[in-house]
Amino acid sequence: MRKIVIILILLTLSFGCKEFMKRLAVKELDFSLVRVSLIDYTLSDMTLKLDIMATNPNDIDAVIDRLDYSFFINEKNAANGSTLKRITIKAVRKKTVSTELTIDYLNLGAAILEAVKDKRADFRIEGKVYIDTEIGSISFPITLFYP
Incomplete structure (x- = not known):
């Protein structure tokens, strides 16, 4: 009976350690903003x-519990967003994470006029990737540019 208890404890610790390593693998991910697409627009806002492409060079899966970010258009903070679901990027693979966000034109001011006038806009995401652990969340900063 004692051996069974010890084996169960070791299996539990092993599983917990493996899940923790999957979360720590996040710090090795390579992120890039690959596309910004207009979905819809009205007189007051646009969606x-x-x-976001996440490339996992690790030999284990990487788990992102959430991504909080600020989206900038021509250096002006346009909106803030978050991914609300857990994302797993398989070992030595790439995964595209898509998120939608609605931007009120009033928040952009001159930046939107400049983008329309120049027929060009520069986009940037600044954010934090979070992993949840038993002792709390750990975050890693990211900055992405497009184009």
Whole structure:
């Protein structure tokens, strides 16, 4: 009976350690903003789809519990967003994470006029990738540019 208890404890610790390593693998991920697409627009706002590519060079899966970010258009903070679901990037693979966000034109001011006038806009995401652990959340900063 004692051996069974010891084996169960070791299996539990092993599983917990493996899950923790999957979360720590996040710090080795390479992120890039690959696409910004207009989904819809009205007279007062627009909805964009942001495609973020996550490349996992690790030999284990990486787990992101959430991503909180600020989206900038021509250096002006346009909106803030968050992914609300857990994302797993398989070992030595790439995964595109898509998120939508609605931007009120009033928040952009001159930046939107400049983008329309120049027929070009520079986009940037600044954010934090979070992993949840038994002792709390750990975050890693990211900054992405497009184009």
